[in-house]
Amino acid sequence: MELNQVTVPALDVAKSVAFYQQLGLRLLVDAGPRYARLECPDGEATFSIHQVPELPQGPGVTVYFEHEQLDEWVAELQRLGVVFDELPTDQSWLWREARLRDPAGNQLILFYGGENRKNPPWRL
Template identity: 65%
Template structure:
């Protein structure tokens, strides 16, 4: 495997907190609980067996039309 942080794979989940809780109940461990980010998305992070970053997020309206869009 190459060195570094690996690949980042994003999965958008409309009901992020619920999905994270459901995965945790099935034994999945997260590196970061659902957190509001400064770019106005809510994200939770974990790693796969190869160390790649898996990011579950909800961007909602801010994903397509952020307030800073011109």
């Protein structure tokens, strides 16, 4: 089994598409204003945005995007005007993470876990 795609909710799909394109995703399907699907620049995973009449309540969705040059990526995104809630920080679970929200309020974590992503010292 392989993860194909993740879908996040949005009130304004076009605004969210523009945001994710800033992160480096490429538009594959534009069925606006209700739906769009993008692909990650590396690997086979896709990412979609689906228009909803209202956003879910509570903590909602958290999506992780990994990049080996995390600090440089974050600095480039800041130059493009992307606002972060938390800049890259080393975490106790051995990942380096930066946090932000997309235009719909979905939480994104840009991170680098390297070998520890799938093989932390406490792996079963």
